[in-house]
Amino acid sequence: MSRVVITGMGIYSVIGKNLTEVKESLYHGRSGIVFDPLRKEMGFRSALTGMTDRPQLKGILDRRMRIGLPAQGEYAYISTVEALHQAGIEQSYLDANEVGILFGNDSSAVPVVESVDILRQKKDTMMIGSGYIFQSMNSTVSMNLSVIFRLKGVNFTLSGACASGSHAIGIGYLLIKQGLQDMIICGGAQEINPESTASFDALNAFSIRESEPTKASRPFDRDRDGLVPSGGAATVIIESYESAMKRGAKIYGEIIGYGFSSNGEHISMPNVDGPVRAMEKAIRDAGIKPSAIDYINAHATSTQAGDANEASSISMVFGNSRPLVSSTKSMTGHEMWMGGASEVIYSTLMMNGGFVAPNINFENPDEITAKINIAAETTPCEIGAFLSNSFGFGGTNSSLIIRKV
Amino acid sequence: MQKEEIIRKINQLLIEEIEIDETQIYPAADLKKDLGIDSLDFVDLFVIVENNFGFKMKAEEMADVKSLQDFYSYIINRINPN
Numbered sequence: 405m406s407r408v409v410i411t412g413m414g415i416y417s418v419i420g421k422n423l424t425e426v427k428e429s430l431y432h433g434r435s436g437i438v439f440d441p442l443r444k445e446m447g448f449r450s451a452l453t454g455m456t457d458r459p460q461l462k463g464i465l466d467r468r469m470r471i472g473l474p475a476q477g478e479y480a481y482i483s484t485v486e487a488l489h490q491a492g493i494e495q496s497y498l499d500a501n502e503v504g505i506l507f508g509n510d511s512s513a514v515p516v517v518e519s520v521d522i523l524r525q526k527k528d529t530m531m532i533g534s535g536y537i538f539q540s541m542n543s544t545v546s547m548n549l550s551v552i553f554r555l556k557g558v559n560f561t562l563s564g565a566c567a568s569g570s571h572a573i574g575i576g577y578l579l580i581k582q583g584l585q586d587m588i589i590c591g592g593a594q595e596i597n598p599e600s601t602a603s604f605d606a607l608n609a610f611s612i613r614e615s616e617p618t619k620a621s622r623p624f625d626r627d628r629d630g631l632v633p634s635g636g637a638a639t640v641i642i643e644s645y646e647s648a649m650k651r652g653a654k655i656y657g658e659i660i661g662y663g664f665s666s667n668g669e670h671i672s673m674p675n676v677d678g679p680v681r682a683m684e685k686a687i688r689d690a691g692i693k694p695s696a697i698d699y700i701n702a703h704a705t706s707t708q709a710g711d712a713n714e715a716s717s718i719s720m721v722f723g724n725s726r727p728l729v730s731s732t733k734s735m736t737g738h739e740m741w742m743g744g745a746s747e748v749i750y751s752t753l754m755m756n757g758g759f760v761a762p763n764i765n766f767e768n769p770d771e772i773t774a775k776i777n778i779a780a781e782t783t784p785c786e787i788g789a790f791l792s793n794s795f796g797f798g799g800t801n802s803s804l805i806i807r808k809v
Numbered sequence: 810m811q812k813e814e815i816i817r818k819i820n821q822l823l824i825e826e827i828e829i830d831e832t833q834i835y836p837a838a839d840l841k842k843d844l845g846i847d848s849l850d851f852v853d854l855f856v857i858v859e860n861n862f863g864f865k866m867k868a869e870e871m872a873d874v875k876s877l878q879d880f881y882s883y884i885i886n887r888i889n890p891n
Contacts, residue, residue: 467828468849531859534852 408580411653412491412641413749414483418454418634427753430761435618435735437632443598450610452620454634454737472538472548474512476593479637480545487639504557504585506576507545508568508592510741513600515539545593557585565796570744574662580644587643592745594635601633622765623704623731624711624773631705634737638746657752657806661690667799674710679717682801690805695725699760701751703793704731705738712772719775726777730763744794755787816881826857836878
């Protein structure tokens with residue numbers, strides 16, 4: 405079995421467009437949540453969202469490479485360039501070696517809506533053009549990036565709802581551990597637009613604290629009233645320890661555990677048992693005791709039921725060891741398909757920076773969230789190992805454990 | 810629309826929409842080999858032509874269109890059949 409290490413990271417998020425900016429935001433507890441007037445005009449119950457600009461890629465990528473990329477594909481291109489740069493990987497290396505790509509993505513709404521709008525208006529499929537098909541498939545990110553970077557290894561997208569990015573890293577870890585690949589570009593991407601979140605808004609799951617956007621996402625807080633959708637892209641370069649040593653690459657962390665489970669119950673209501681089993685499986689895979697985990701990056705999205713159930717799950721698995729817990733979604737909002745990958749990056753930045761980022765807006769616990777050790781402020785901490793949780797609709801759960809090398 | 814105006818418009822669309830380098834554009838240029846227009850770009854040309862010249866290109870009529878001059882002639886003939 406090969407050891408699996410992280411040798412590069414890249415991020416394009418609502419709290420920063422590169423690792424340096426994001427680390428600063430994490431340390432200082434900055435929120436990326438805004439009020440989007442367009443959503444209100446469209447009839448959204450909540451106009452709150454994480455927000456960032458679309459990268460300008462004209463002059464960087466040629467037309468054919470650009471027109472197949474939806475917004476989340478553009479974010480992922482930028483985060484992947486940063487990750488490859490940090491890993492010291494140049495195009496010549498990608499050309500000469502079998503490098504794979506596994507991305508988490510579970511929608512691409514805008515190109516679907518726009519292409520059908522054209523069809524309805526023009527009554528002619530030929531008027532849709534050549535780009536929309538490559539933008540509109542769930543596999544758009546892995547599909548496009550594998551061509552742009554001329555990759556020759558494993559190449560597909562994982563759609564596992566809000567655990568997609570985490571599962572992508574988990575499956576990549578298993579492939580490398582088994583010796584089937586030496587290096588995989590893993591990550592998660594999430595579009596930011598009203599079209600992709602309108603039907604989610606319809607579930608009354610979003611915070612309506614519109615008068616205070618930066619206080620709206622408040623995981624574990626007694627007065628939380630729902631999640632705030634967000635997005636961006638995150639890329640991690642994972643490779644076998646041997647490959648990293650051979651290249652002389654800097655190692656930012658070692659993936660030692662991946663646990664997964666399904667709740668087997670309700671399509672949207674989370675439970676306690678499923679996350680417990682995912683965390684326990686990850687801990688068993690890592691071959692460590694729960695007390696070896698110094699920090700948990702919680703999935704907690706700021707919903708009443710989800711946060712309470714996760715707090716109960718953490719309390720059951722970790723008992724008296726009480727590691728520090730924070731949900732970076734308090735700053736970023738819920739990055740959904742991207743979140744499992746971005747939160748590994750946020751946590752790895754903390755591990756290498758010697759701090760735990762704050763769970764901002766955590767002012768008062770409730771009866772259940774009081775059971776866990778929530779970091780409400782930035783906390784100096786030597787993190788030897790962390791666990792990152794990601795859960796999604798359908799009851800899919802993923803827990804990853806990463807340690808310092 | 811005059812012939813020269815149509816040619817100027819086609820060149821402008823190829824440069825702006827398909828992002829072909831201006832220096833590569835000359836009448837004898839082979840659309841595929843010299844200008845790099847592949848099957849997907851042809852799909853976009855259908856959209857560009859309808860949006861800018863107001864008619865639908867037909868795939869079967871494009872079979873003999875190999876060079877840029879062929880393409881100019883095809884568009885000119887569709888706009889001014891006589």
